Each structure stands twice: as structure tokens, then as C-alpha cells.
Amino acid sequence: xxxxxxxxxxxxxxxxxxxxxxxxxxxxxxxxxxxxxxxxxxxxxxxxxxxxxxxxxxxxxxxxxxxxxxxxxxxxxxxxxxxxxxxxxxxxxxxxxxxxxxxxxxxxxxxxxxxxxxxxxxxxxxxxxxxxxxxxxxxxxxxxxxxxxxxxxx
Numbered sequence: 001x002x003x004x005x006x007x008x009x010x011x012x013x014x015x016x017x018x019x020x021x022x023x024x025x026x027x028x029x030x031x032x033x034x035x036x037x038x039x040x041x042x043x044x045x046x047x048x049x050x051x052x053x054x055x056x057x058x059x060x061x062x063x064x065x066x067x068x069x070x071x072x073x074x075x076x077x078x079x080x081x082x083x084x085x086x087x088x089x090x091x092x093x094x095x096x097x098x099x100x101x102x103x104x105x106x107x108x109x110x111x112x113x114x115x116x117x118x119x120x121x122x123x124x125x126x127x128x129x130x131x132x133x134x135x136x137x138x139x140x141x142x143x144x145x146x147x148x149x150x151x152x153x154x
Contacts, residue, residue: 005108006101008044009037015152021145029137031130032058032065034100038107039129040149043122047114052125054132057107064103072096120153122146 003011012018025031035058042052072095079089123146130137 003041005038005041005111006104008041009034009104012037012040012149012152015148018145018148021141021148025137025141025145029135029141031133031135031137032061034065034104034107035061035129035133036126036145037104038111039125040122040145042111042114042116043125043146044120044149044153045114045116046119046121047111047116047125049121049124049128051114052111052128054128057110058129058132060110061103061107064099069096069099069103072099120150122149 013022022033022036025036026033035054038057072092076089076092076096079085079092082089123142126142126146130142
């Protein structure tokens with residue numbers, strides 16, 4: 001049985017090599033990690049990229065990410081290494097993670113009913129996801145992420 005989006009996201013994020021790759025795509029290319037995780041999950045389920053309105057999804061996620069998640073992330077990073085701010089940094093990080101989990105639950109509710117197929121299509125979903133966000137990362141990064149998804153499914 002296929003994981004739900006949250007279960008898949010946790011398993012994939014913990015898979016060796018995935019976290020640094022996703023963070024590089026976020027920090028260097030400006031991609032939304034939650035959308036990338038969703039693309040990987042849809043790809044694992046074999047959902048055709050044409051069945052997903054990536055532009056609408058990215059548009060719905062953008063305000064929450066820009067107005068809540070990114071400012072919390074910036075604050076957490078600013079506090080790193082500042083003497084006496086460990087507790088505050090931990091609280092900010094907890095808020096950032098909760099905001100991301102809430103967004104992932106919202107994504108799941110809009111994507112879970114899409115029909116899948118037997119053939120995974122990670123790379124196609126990742127390309128569609130990136131294109132909708134107006135970004136084209138290095139092909140090698142997307143190929144590597146798709147390969148890590150395949151490894152997870154084996």
C-alpha cells in the first residue's frame with residue numbers, strides 16, 4: 001500500500017542524500033520543498049503530470065510560504081549561533097515545521113484523489129513542478145532526486 005503524502009514525505013526526506021538535495025534546490029534555485037515532495041509522491045503513484053494543475057498549486061502555496069514559512073526560516077537562521085537564543089531558535093524552528101506540516105496537509109487534501117497508474121513518473125512530475133514555479137534547476141539535480149525516489153520505492 002502506498003504511503004499518504006505525509007508518510008511518503010517523511011520517508012523520502014530521511015532517505016540518504018535527499019535532504020541536502022532538496023535544501024540545495026530550495027536555497028539555490030528557489031523551489032518549494034513541499035511541492036517537490038508532492039511531485040515525488042505523485043510520481044511514485046504514477047499520476048500523470050497533466051492531471052496536476054501545478055501552476056494553481058504553486059500559486060496557492062506561494063503566499064503561505066512567502067508570508068509565514070520563509071520569514072520563520074530567516075529568523076531561525078539569523079538566530080543560529082547567537083548566544084542565549086537557543087530556546088527561542090528551537091521555538092521558531094518548531095513553528096516553521098508546524099507551518100510546513102500544515103501546508104503539506106493542505107496539499108495532500110487537494111492531491112489525494114488524483115488517480116494513479118502502475119508506472120512511476122518521478123522525473124516528469126518534477127519537471128512539471130519546477131516549470132510551474134518558474135525555475136529550471138540543473139537537470140542532474142532532478143535526475144538525482146528521481147533516482148533517490150526510485151531507490152526508496154525498491
